[in-house]
Amino acid sequence: MDKSSLKPKYVFGPVPSRRLGRSLGVDLVPYKTCTFDCIYCELGRTTHKTVSRQSYVPPEEIQGELELYLSVLDKKPDYITLSASGEPTLNTKIGEIIQRIKQITSTPIAVLTNSSLLSLDEARRDLLEADVILPSLDAITPALFEYINRPHPSLRIEEIISGLIQFRRQYRGQIWLEILFCRGVNDGKEEIEKLKEVIERIEPDRIQLNTLVRPPAEDFVFPLTLGQLEEIRRTLEDKAEIIPEFTAPLGEEFNSVKDREILHLIKRRPCTTEDISKALGLRIDEVVKHLDHLTKTGAIRYRMYEHRCYYENVATD
Ligand code: SF4
Numbered sequence: 316m317d318k319s320s321l322k323p324k325y326v327f328g329p330v331p332s333r334r335l336g337r338s339l340g341v342d343l344v345p346y347k348t349c350t351f352d353c354i355y356c357e358l359g360r361t362t363h364k365t366v367s368r369q370s371y372v373p374p375e376e377i378q379g380e381l382e383l384y385l386s387v388l389d390k391k392p393d394y395i396t397l398s399a400s401g402e403p404t405l406n407t408k409i410g411e412i413i414q415r416i417k418q419i420t421s422t423p424i425a426v427l428t429n430s431s432l433l434s435l436d437e438a439r440r441d442l443l444e445a446d447v448i449l450p451s452l453d454a455i456t457p458a459l460f461e462y463i464n465r466p467h468p469s470l471r472i473e474e475i476i477s478g479l480i481q482f483r484r485q486y487r488g489q490i491w492l493e494i495l496f497c498r499g500v501n502d503g504k505e506e507i508e509k510l511k512e513v514i515e516r517i518e519p520d521r522i523q524l525n526t527l528v529r530p531p532a533e534d535f536v537f538p539l540t541l542g543q544l545e546e547i548r549r550t551l552e553d554k555a556e557i558i559p560e561f562t563a564p565l566g567e568e569f570n571s572v573k574d575r576e577i578l579h580l581i582k583r584r585p586c587t588t589e590d591i592s593k594a595l596g597l598r599i600d601e602v603v604k605h606l607d608h609l610t611k612t613g614a615i616r617y618r619m620y621e622h623r624c625y626y627e628n629v630a631t632d
Pocket residue numbers: 349350351352353355356357358361400401402429
């Protein structure tokens with residue numbers, strides 16, 4: 316059996332990740348089920364904003380699917396990443412899922428989280444067995460937090476910060492804290508000084524500075540230049556690093572077959588990420604990575620229309 320004959324519901328990739336190398340993704344919640352609705356989200360606006368933790372996906376199904384997937388991959392992924400198209404800690408079974416994955420592979424497990432539920436004892440406990448946690452924190456000032464992350468109304472940034480500090484005390488693995496900067500929004504000197512103070516209390520192992528690299532949910536959001544990121548890095552000092560571009564060679568799973576299918580589709584009419592996902596039966600994150608690659612090669616471009624991002628073919632043939 317090869318990978319193309321699998322029809323996974325939860326597992327996708329491996330996709331090239333700028334922070335995790337070849338990352339095999341596992342989606343723990345339905346598309347855009349999230350506690351936030353970030354203005355910069357590359358998956359578009361949140362369609363289901365909630366803080367209600369539920370058992371969204373049966374752990375045994377994920378284990379079975381992952382086992383099968385790993386058995387047909389030519390090359391071991393660098394990480395198995397729990398994340399994808401929403402906030403994974405909304406899944407009440409995330410702790411059990413991590414334990415089940417540990418039973419079938421030695422590949423390290425990473426969890427991408429927006430940190431919003433780390434104020435909950437049970438959510439923190441659920442993550443203790445993971446190898447790397449990549450929480451995000453974009454703003455300290457409450458008004459700025461509301462503006463950039465558009466959180467569920469019950470969420471408070473002070474509680475999220477306390478949750479991160481408590482988590483650091485409990486957790487023995489690596490914490491790589493991500494801050495995503497949007498030009499003119501959270502890149503002011505005063506906010507960065509506040510971030511610095513809070514980061515010192517959280518004590519992450521790494522501080523990763525990011526900015527927009529793909530079309531955001533809102534067309535009024537813009538990236539920082541490398542020079543601006545570098546200036547922030549100097550202010551935050553030692554552990555801070557700018558997230559690098561992904562430079563590893565693209566694997567077979569990132570070959571031109573899917574790229575060609577996408578090119579063929581958008582040649583007929585411009586499509587959104589969701590259109591492509593539905594038409595080709597690909598996971599949203601997988602589509603995003605292919606679109607990223609095709610945009611960088613100059614084969615396609617995007618344009619915003621009524622707050623939606625459409626991809627179109629640049630080739631004239
Ligand atoms: S960027 Fe992450 S946390 Fe923010 S809305 Fe998108 S999926 Fe949710």
